[in-house]
Amino acid sequence: DGADGSAECQGSDPSLNTDYITWRNQFANATTDDACGIATLSYTQGTWQTVDACTEQITVTVTATDDCGLTNSEDFTFTIYDTTPPVMIDGADGTGECEGTDPSLNSEYIAWRDGFAGINGTDLCGTSTLSFVEGPWTAPDVCTDLISVTFTATDDCGNADSQVFTFTIIDTTVPFIIDGADGSAECQGPDPS
Numbered sequence: 001d002g003a004d005g006s007a008e009c010q011g012s013d014p015s016l017n018t019d020y021i022t023w024r025n026q027f028a029n030a031t032t033d034d035a036c037g038i039a040t041l042s043y044t045q046g047t048w049q050t051v052d053a054c055t056e057q058i059t060v061t062v063t064a065t066d067d068c069g070l071t072n073s074e075d076f077t078f079t080i081y082d083t084t085p086p087v088m089i090d091g092a093d094g095t096g097e098c099e100g101t102d103p104s105l106n107s108e109y110i111a112w113r114d115g116f117a118g119i120n121g122t123d124l125c126g127t128s129t130l131s132f133v134e135g136p137w138t139a140p141d142v143c144t145d146l147i148s149v150t151f152t153a154t155d156d157c158g159n160a161d162s163q164v165f166t167f168t169i170i171d172t173t174v175p176f177i178i179d180g181a182d183g184s185a186e187c188q189g190p191d192p193s
Contacts, residue, residue: 002030002062002076009082009125013111014048014056020078024060028076032064039066053126056080085159086128091119098171103137103145109167113149117165121153128153135182145169 005028007019014020015166023029024043032039056079063073094117096108103109112118113132121128135148147167154160 002028002074004028006079006081007058008025008084009080011124012126014058014080017080020058020080023078026055027062028060028078030062030064030076034064034066037067039064040058041065044076052081054082061132076164082125082155082157083159084124086121086123086153087160088151088153088163089120089122089163091117091163091165093117093165094167096167096169096174098145098169103147106169109147109169112167115150119151119153119163121161123153123159126156128155138149143171 005020005023007017007023010017010019024045027041027043030041031141034040042063042065044061044063048056048058048059051057057077059075059077061073061075063071065071094109094112096106096112099108100107113134116130116132121130131152131154133150133152135150137145137147139145144170148164149167150162150164152160152162
């Protein structure tokens with residue numbers, strides 16, 4: 001008996017994968033029997049091979065040895081896959097003061113968007129890349145502009161996780177009075193109005 005094994009990636013070093021260690025220490029679930037005595041199992045590990053960016057494999061040779069030194073061996077393969085998306089931590093909605101009639105040009109919004117809303121993307125088994133997709137700007141009232149932006153963390157295996165955050169632009173700046181001057185005129189009658 002005995003069987004090949006597989007597990008989800010747990011980190012960058014496949015030899016530390018707890019599922020692999022359990023499988024290996026249980027001799028790939030193999031058992032042994034000897035008609036004329038007691039047989040024991042042992043294993044010999046091969047080297048980890050990178051099949052692709054998402055898969056690591058190792059061959060383990062399980063050997064049964066009896067009291068007379070007779071042996072029988074069989075190879076089993078353990079495969080580690082990465083199907084877990086990155087984890088997105090932190091991140092927050094943002095706000096900014098109105099800077100003009102086109103909210104997409106707002107410098108506070110652009111800095112927030114290009115900074116991925118403060119998100120950090122981490123991946124247990126590799127690296128992750130952040131990207132964003134902007135929704136449309138909406139104006140719930142004359143003093144406010146809103147946009148929802150979908151941020152996505154994608155790892156080397158194409159596993160991805162997304163979160164949506166909102167940026168709000170508000171107008172709290174009082175208007176300017178430009179130029180203007182005191183005035184005077186010659187009297188034109190008894191009613192100055």
